[in-house]
Amino acid sequence: MIEELLTVQVRKRQLQGDGVVVLDLIPVGGAKLPAFEAGAHVDIHIAPGLVRQYSLCSDPADSAVYRLGVLRDPASRGGSTSVYDTLLEGAEVQISAPRNLFPLASEARRSILIGGGIGITPMIAMAYALHAKGEDFELHYCGRSRSRSAFLDELQSAAFAERVHTHFDDEAPAQKLDMDRVLGQAESGVHVYTCGPSGFMDWVIGESVKHGYADDHIHREYFQIEVDNSGASFEVVAARSGKTVQVAEGQTILAALADVGIQIEISCEQGICGTCLCDVLEGEPDHRDVYLTDDEKQANDQILICCSRAKSKKLVLDI
Numbered sequence: 001m002i003e004e005l006l007t008v009q010v011r012k013r014q015l016q017g018d019g020v021v022v023l024d025l026i027p028v029g030g031a032k033l034p035a036f037e038a039g040a041h042v043d044i045h046i047a048p049g050l051v052r053q054y055s056l057c058s059d060p061a062d063s064a065v066y067r068l069g070v071l072r073d074p075a076s077r078g079g080s081t082s083v084y085d086t087l088l089e090g091a092e093v094q095i096s097a098p099r100n101l102f103p104l105a106s107e108a109r110r111s112i113l114i115g116g117g118i119g120i121t122p123m124i125a126m127a128y129a130l131h132a133k134g135e136d137f138e139l140h141y142c143g144r145s146r147s148r149s150a151f152l153d154e155l156q157s158a159a160f161a162e163r164v165h166t167h168f169d170d171e172a173p174a175q176k177l178d179m180d181r182v183l184g185q186a187e188s189g190v191h192v193y194t195c196g197p198s199g200f201m202d203w204v205i206g207e208s209v210k211h212g213y214a215d216d217h218i219h220r221e222y223f224q225i226e227v228d229n230s231g232a233s234f235e236v237v238a239a240r241s242g243k244t245v246q247v248a249e250g251q252t253i254l255a256a257l258a259d260v261g262i263q264i265e266i267s268c269e270q271g272i273c274g275t276c277l278c279d280v281l282e283g284e285p286d287h288r289d290v291y292l293t294d295d296e297k298q299a300n301d302q303i304l305i306c307c308s309r310a311k312s313k314k315l316v317l318d319i
Helices: 079-086 117-132 152-157 179-183 198-210 253-259 294-299
Strands: 006-016 020-027 041-047 050-055 066-071 092-095 110-116 136-143 164-168 190-196 218-222 234-238 243-247 277-282 302-304 314-317
Touching (some): 020 079, 041 079, 050 066, 050 079, 050 117, 066 079, 066 117, 110 179, 110 198, 117 152, 117 198, 152 164, 179 198, 198 218, 243 253
Parallel strands (some): 110 190, 136 164, 190 218, 234 314
Antiparallel strands (some): 006 020, 006 092, 020 066, 041 050, 041 092, 234 243, 277 302, 277 314
16 A cells, blocks of 8 residues: 655744754645644655654644754764755655654653653654643753753743753753652653653663653653664565565565565664564564564564564564
């Protein structure tokens, strides 16, 4: 099934902080933008074969515009650099409809939002949504320095500004993020949300666990992880295609299948977005993604072939 794409235009472009471009996207040709919920992202089709995901950080109640914040990453694999350099005001680009892998929990009675660096983007949309519903929340924005951080003016002037707390590495120790104070002891109905660099997120998640939060009360969205392709070679059987391939050490299943002419739709190539999810008919996957839940990984009936490998000598996939 081919996904229907939306053509949008960059209505406004701002450079904020250190290397962050904030884009306001509007529909082209009289179309309407689909509604989205806080935590959602869109796929930007930057160029043929180059698709990347970016969180929507605008107010979900505003159906006229999608706002994105994109950090120009020095270690970019082409995505953020291309967005930063080519999406100028007036430029058109195709995007997917919004998809949400990081939704707010409907049963939460209080939400603790903790964003690190550009990971603040989905938290902003969450703050707008929670404020509109009159729900209890607090937003913590962590960064290296105030001068290098984006969205500060928007957050300081927002209707929920009193719920926003900033924490910068180069400012007074008293304003640093105190997890004992912020998390307290876990209580029923209190949920934690985090997004940011993987090391930062691992720290937030670890602290949340230490303070007694259950895994289903800790919500996370990774935007970049290191992919580990180490491990012994193994065989992959593509059942529907009738082809068998050996996946070498250091090679992805995705690359091995491409070598025998099996093309799978991909996007992030880091086990984050779920685009390359395949059903497992036989064998035991070695899950190395952050997309599947722990329960889904234990079921061993699905695999993300851009990053995961096999514990068994053979995997049979429904492709």
